[in-house]
Amino acid sequence: EVQLLESGGGLVQPGGSLRLSCAASGFTFSNYAMSWVRQAPGKGLEWVSFVTGSGDDTHYADSVKGRFTISRDNSKSALYLQMNSLRADDSAVYYCAKGRGANSIYDFWGQGVLVSVSS
């Protein structure tokens, strides 16, 4: 059974940093692209970032480019999102999502982790 478990969320002040983690199990992690998708309270889905199975290629939404870094450790079946220079509009539930193969359609999602940016 595929499982994705996010952690690392919480309350942070504007300008601060957080590192989200996603522990994956139930599939061969290195064979699949992974992404982060977020959802502000009461709003729709916003794609944040993507990484290939090998980790050698990444993509970012313009809204986070230069501030967020996606990475993965295939030996640990773990996905990460390093978030720096956080702003109030980064407040959202962040989902870890598994790609369907190498592509960016998402067939499994974690339960999400809440990030709140406020002073």
Place this chain on the structure above:
Amino acid sequence: EIVLTQSPATLSLSPGESATLSCRASQSISDLLGWYQQKPGQAPRLLIYDTSNRATGIPARFSGSGSETDFTLTISSLEPEDFAVYYCQQRRIWPITFGQGTRLEIK
């Protein structure tokens, strides 16, 4: 950036009726469109990928069609558990984008 526009914003129907949800892309995305269902407090669930392919475990009452810029999700004979928010998503061009969602509510 490709903008996906979903319509209607809200659809009010009764169980047993059929639902037709639309997603229009601002430029051609070939057939690289997916649909998700999201219920309150839950993560999204993949329903359809690449326009018309049902994801694993998705009932046959869900079907997708379309091409290039115009896409449709059809739910035949609505079940009580189908009332939720539905999102489309394109993967043709970076950045990945989602539509703003259609809320399917019980009439």
